[in-house]
Amino acid sequence: MTRDEETPGRVERLRRRLARRDGERLLAELTEGTDRTGLAGRTGLTEGAGASERTEPSDRTGPADRTGPADRTASAEPAGAPGRPARRGLAGRLATGLAVLVHGVTLALFLGGLWLVVAWWGRGFLPALGGIAIALAVLLRPRFRSLRKAAESGLVLRRPDAPRLFALLDEIAESVGTTGVVAVLIDADANASVSTYGIRQQRVLRLGLGLWEILPPQERVALLGHEFGHYAHGDTRRSLLVGNAFRSLDTWRYTLAPTPAENLMDTFVNLVTAPPRLLVDGLLVVLEHLTLRESQRAEYLADSAAARAAGTEAAAGLMDRLLITDGVVGELRRESVAARTRLGGARREDPADGLWERLAAHAASVPEREYDRLRRVAERRGHQVDSTHPPTHLRHRRLTRGSRVGARIVLAPARTEEVHAELAEARRSIARELVRG
Numbered sequence: 001m002t003r004d005e006e007t008p009g010r011v012e013r014l015r016r017r018l019a020r021r022d023g024e025r026l027l028a029e030l031t032e033g034t035d036r037t038g039l040a041g042r043t044g045l046t047e048g049a050g051a052s053e054r055t056e057p058s059d060r061t062g063p064a065d066r067t068g069p070a071d072r073t074a075s076a077e078p079a080g081a082p083g084r085p086a087r088r089g090l091a092g093r094l095a096t097g098l099a100v101l102v103h104g105v106t107l108a109l110f111l112g113g114l115w116l117v118v119a120w121w122g123r124g125f126l127p128a129l130g131g132i133a134i135a136l137a138v139l140l141r142p143r144f145r146s147l148r149k150a151a152e153s154g155l156v157l158r159r160p161d162a163p164r165l166f167a168l169l170d171e172i173a174e175s176v177g178t179t180g181v182v183a184v185l186i187d188a189d190a191n192a193s194v195s196t197y198g199i200r201q202q203r204v205l206r207l208g209l210g211l212w213e214i215l216p217p218q219e220r221v222a223l224l225g226h227e228f229g230h231y232a233h234g235d236t237r238r239s240l241l242v243g244n245a246f247r248s249l250d251t252w253r254y255t256l257a258p259t260p261a262e263n264l265m266d267t268f269v270n271l272v273t274a275p276p277r278l279l280v281d282g283l284l285v286v287l288e289h290l291t292l293r294e295s296q297r298a299e300y301l302a303d304s305a306a307a308r309a310a311g312t313e314a315a316a317g318l319m320d321r322l323l324i325t326d327g328v329v330g331e332l333r334r335e336s337v338a339a340r341t342r343l344g345g346a347r348r349e350d351p352a353d354g355l356w357e358r359l360a361a362h363a364a365s366v367p368e369r370e371y372d373r374l375r376r377v378a379e380r381r382g383h384q385v386d387s388t389h390p391p392t393h394l395r396h397r398r399l400t401r402g403s404r405v406g407a408r409i410v411l412a413p414a415r416t417e418e419v420h421a422e423l424a425e426a427r428r429s430i431a432r433e434l435v436r437g
Contacts, residue, residue: 026296027394092236095290098283099245103142106248110137140251142244147183147197147204154187154206155426162422164415169205172224175408176305177232181205186426188332188434190214190325194227201240203231209430210328213356214363215321217411218314222306226318229305235298236291246287252280296390303395311407312399319396323374324366331362332434339435352431 116130147156159166162184170180181194181203189208197204205227215223236242256277258270307315335358339351379393389395 024391024394026293026300026390027398089294091290092294095236095242095287096239098287098290099242102245102248102283103241106137106140106142109133109140113137136255139255140248142240143247144199144201145195145197147185147202150185150197150204150206154185155429157184157186157422157426158182162419164418165422168411168415168419169224169228172221172309172409173228175309176225176229178228179203179231180228186423186430188430190328190332192223192227194231196238196240209356209427210332210359211321211325213360213427214324214328215318216314217413217416218310218407219318219321221407221409221411222310222314222318225309226302226306226315229302230298232305233298233301235295237295238298242287242291246284249280249284249287253277253284256280299389300395300398303399307399307405309407309409312402312404314407316396316399319392319399320371320375321363322392323371323378324363327366328359328363331359335359336434350432351435352428355431355435356427 110133113130113133113136116133117127120126120130157165159182165184166180169184173180183202183204185204185206187206187208188210189206190210191206191208192211193206194203195206196202205224211223212220230238237246256273258273258277259266261267261270303315303319306318335351335355375393375396378391
């Protein structure tokens with residue numbers, strides 16, 4: 001959902017500019033009901049494009065719609081109905097083709113290098129050149145995220161560790177038309193996301209307590225509904241093929257980046273690498289143009305999923321909470337620094353105790369007038385969660401100016417406490433790690 005951004009470079013600035021431009025255009029089309037990629041205006045959404053569009057029935061039900069526990073309610077007309085991912089348009093197919101080309105270059109490097117090593121072994125410098133080509137191919141190969149490596153920065157929960165939490169995740173995922181996760185990775189970030197890991201592409205929820213702990217129960221449902229919504233409707237950038245193409249091109253940019261010209265050789269190397277560097281930048285720009293609109297559409301669809309699961313009010317409230325995440329990150333840093341620099345005896349209790357409660361109290365103390373100010377600032381400056389998201393104020397506008405929806409899943413206090421209890425040990429562990437720096 002969120003992530004810290006480095007000082008933007010040329011490509012990053014382009015991404016932000018395109019995201020703001022396309023976000024405004026797409027919102028206008030959604031509001032007018034003219035989105036050609038498949039999302040209708042205020043009353044629902046359609047799958048497909050052009051004359052073949054077909055509206056997904058609005059009365060589709062999941063387990064959250066059936067009569068059951070007291071913390072479930074029937075929903076009004078959904079802001080977007082779950083169903084199959086939208087069919088890819090021409091831009092999506094071109095992006096996939098370009099991704100195949102990028103990976104084809106990697107494969108050609110590997111096969112060409114292997115041929116040079118085998119066919120020319122012992123004859124001149126060609127085998128060495130082949131070895132370099134193989135090394136480059138290995139560096140640029142499509143990669144599968146490793147949950148074991150990701151777990152180094154957090155704590156992993158499996159179903160037996162937190163059955164109530166996983167039951168909630170399954171319920172929310174099914175309510176938006178997809179499936180749940182196999183694990184939950186808990187860390188301290190003001191962030192949340194669902195990603196795939198390993199060759200089997202198993203889904204894992206990354207849950208940052210810096211965001212989770214400042215949200216009221218219904219906004220937590222909205223957060224999870226948004227993240228699962230990406231998989232309910234599809235997103236080209238999240239596909240294994242296109243996602244790895246972006247990573248390969250980023251690796252190329254890093255490999256070909258110019259070095260400070262301290263001597264003639266540095267200048268020569270920079271000149272030699274300039275043409276392929278410009279080609280890689282060009283490919284990145286083209287891939288950005290081809291995928292950004294669909295990615296932004298996927299964000300709007302995910303917001304619809306959040307509203308469908310938790311209600312419009314909670315989904316819009318989540319947008320407001322995103323405006324204060326910078327302050328939340330700053331508060332966590334302040335807590336960490338204070339814990340490591342306190343004078344002996346000045347504070348006898350463990351600084352990790354009550355950290356999340358203090359963070360939640362800090363977020364709850366933000367007055368409504370401050371949110372009003374932040375919304376105005378966000379609209380002027382174009383606040384975005386990151387460079388691929390539509391501007392936050394546009395997402396908030398779409399949620400609040402359309403027809404409002406009731407919550408399919410209402411997180412009752414008793415259930416909230418059960419989930420809270422299952423996260424208690426993770427909360428303590430992450431808090432201790434945070435204050436220790």
